[in-house]
Amino acid sequence: xxTESRGxxxxxxxxxxxxxxxxxxxxxxAGQVKGHIALRGEITVExxxxxxxxxxxxxxxxxxxxxxxxxxxxxxxxx
Numbered sequence: 001x002x003t004e005s006r007g008x009x010x011x012x013x014x015x016x017x018x019x020x021x022x023x024x025x026x027x028x029x030a031g032q033v034k035g036h037i038a039l040r041g042e043i044t045v046e047x048x049x050x051x052x053x054x055x056x057x058x059x060x061x062x063x064x065x066x067x068x069x070x071x072x073x074x075x076x077x078x079x
Contacts, residue, residue, distance in 0.1 A: 013048060027057075029066075043074075 007025045011017055015031040024040040029049040037043065038056045045051050047065035060074040 011049075 009021075009025060009027050011027070011029045011031045011033060013030040016034075017032070018034045020036045020038075021027065021033065022036075022038045026041040026044070027037070027039055028044045028046060029051055030046040032050045032052070034052045036054050037051070040058055042059040042061065043051075043055065043057045044061040045063060045066035045068060047063045049063075050067045050069075052069045054071045055068075056073045058074065060072065062068060
């Protein structure tokens with residue numbers, strides 16, 4: 001999965017995505033993502049969500065009950 005558009009994207013609780021997600025905008029994860037995520041924007045992993053990936057983002061938020069594995073780099077504008 002790859003996106004170059006701006007805006008918000010949502011991975012629902014019943015979805016599993018494996019691959020590369022890149023672009024600008026915000027991403028909310030309630031389901032599962034495995035692979036690589038690089039976004040100029042905010043990634044929010046919601047309760048029950050799982051991210052098993054190399055992640056680069058401007059902002060990262062983990063909700064209570066969210067799970068995350070992998071390498072994380074966040075806080076910069078250049079992603």
